[in-house]
Amino acid sequence: MGQKVNPKCFRISPNLYKGWSSVLYAKKGDYSKKLLEDIKIRNILKKDYSAAQISDVVILRTSSNITLNIFVKKPGIIIGKSGADIEKLKKALQHFLSEEIFINIKEVKKIFLDAELVAQNICTQIENRISFKKAMKTSMQNSMKQGSLGIRVLCAGRLGGAEIARAEWYKEGSIPLHSLRVDIDYASCQALTTYGLIGVKVWINRGNFTKI
Known part of the structure; x- marks a missing residue:
């Protein structure tokens, strides 16, 4: 009997789909900590910004900073007036993240x-x-x-x-x-x-x- 495979997972590759939703390099003992932080980031966005209708969150990590690429239908809800809500989001994330945070909001056109x-x-x-x-x-x-x-x-x-x-x-x-x-x-x-x-x-x- 055939097994159903998630089509996105089936196509993850540098040459095929858009790649992994999280990219990081960590020591063996730090991997679980980084993974938990990624889950917390996604949960905060899902809970506090559901009205923005988030399509995907791509988390890119280096040794000193974290870049969040957020693909969203309504970017204004996350950005806020003059970027005020972006700063609120950064402060919320800095409670459990020690790295410098960069946030890119990308609107989904279609x-x-x-x-x-x-x-x-x-x-x-x-x-x-x-x-x-x-x-x-x-x-x-x-x-x-x-x-x-x-x-x-x-x-x-x-x-x-x-x-x-x-x-x-x-x-x-x-x-x-x-x-x-x-x-x-x-x-x-x-x-x-x-x-x-x-x-x-x-x-x-x-x-x-x-x-x-």
């Missing part, structure tokens, strides 16, 4: 080609009591309009408040998961509703990688 933002959008609509079918199909149409070659969306749980949980999925275009030259973006998230959690998974075919 939000419907980003699986993480599409999944978050569907979850938000479901939490606002919009039909899950409508949310899925609207997101798929917008993704195809912005240039994706294929998209698949799966929702699972007590859909529509049904007593028995089930899964439904829709697909448009092609999603070749076995072709490593194809850039498949993948994300999953959960919608919290009055009748339980609804899981959402999104696969988007963004065409072939530019370098292979």
Whole structure:
């Protein structure tokens, strides 16, 4: 029986996908400490800046500093007026980080080609009591309009408040998961509703990688 592999993990390579979300060099005894710090950074961003709709956080470390590349739909929420909120974020991170911190905010232009933002959008609509079918199909149409070659969306749980949980999925275009030259973006998230959690998974075919 075939095993399902995360398409992003399957394509991590300097020549394929955009690489690792964390890049660091550490001594054997320091690795777990650095890893825990990375988790704390991501949790703070997810908790305090969820309204900004963060797509990805890439953490680059050297011996003396940390650079955070934050890919986001609404950069103004993190930057704040005259960069005031950026300074607040730096102070919050400096409570447990000793290195110098640099933060780069990068806006995601085509939000419907980003699986993480599409999944978050569907979850938000479901939490606002919009039909899950409508949310899925609207997101798929917008993704195809912005240039994706294929998209698949799966929702699972007590859909529509049904007593028995089930899964439904829709697909448009092609999603070749076995072709490593194809850039498949993948994300999953959960919608919290009055009748339980609804899981959402999104696969988007963004065409072939530019370098292979």
